[in-house]
């Protein structure tokens with residue numbers, strides 16, 4: 033299926049048979065990525081007495097319980113409710129699902145004992161583009177991102193000035209291939225989350241942050257159509273499935 037779409041008065045064609053899936057699948061093993069000091073997610077058959085809900089074990093159906101944490105176990109999308117006292121649900125606040133998006137690649141820079149991304153880098157990568165969503169691929173971009181135990185790794189993070197810059201550019205949806213846009217351990221400051229959602233100004237309830245994506249090398253930097261889908265959890269965050277489509281002009 034192909035569609036003709038118009039973004040900011042520019043006409044493009046999109047081929048829906050060529051999705052570029054940025055989500056990391058959730059698997060029930062230590063091969064699943066994990067952050068925030070949790071154990072692996074668990075997917076296992078319901079057991080009641082001698083009944084094990086697996087066809088391979090005599091049941092007529094496979095019927096699994098799934099235990100996971102959206103923030104810790106893979107690709108997830110969160111709204112401001114992640115850091116506000118009042119509970120806001122991402123399912124209540126993400127109501128449209130197609131966005132103009134720009135994929136950029138950033139190389140972290142040394143900053144004291146940390147690795148960070150700066151406003152200068154973000155400005156250079158974004159140029160004059162003003163998309164609704166920014167998709168950040170960080171280097172190195174090894175497949176280990178799909179199975180890594182991130183706990184205690186002090187991953188690279190966005191300086192607050194980057195989150196302010198994206199907010200001021202009008203970007204509503206920020207996607208990144210790390211467990212958080214903020215420092216792993218920051219005494220609860222979450223400077224970039226607070227800046228992007230503007231918690232000290234006018235709370236941006238329609239803005240989302242998606243973490244733990246994986247952007248394959250084959251997806252080149254540039255402009256795309258983004259389909260950002262979540263599972264309908266009434267929660268601050270939900271597992272999500274961001275999918276890009278090339279824009280053919």
Ligand SMILES: N[C@@H](CC(=O)c1ccccc1NC=O)C(=O)O
Pocket residue numbers: 068103212214215216217218219220221222
């Ligand atoms: N950086 C925060 C911790 C933090 O962000 C966090 C801690 C536990 C579970 C999830 C967290 N953040 C993101 O989902 C801190 O050091 O207090």
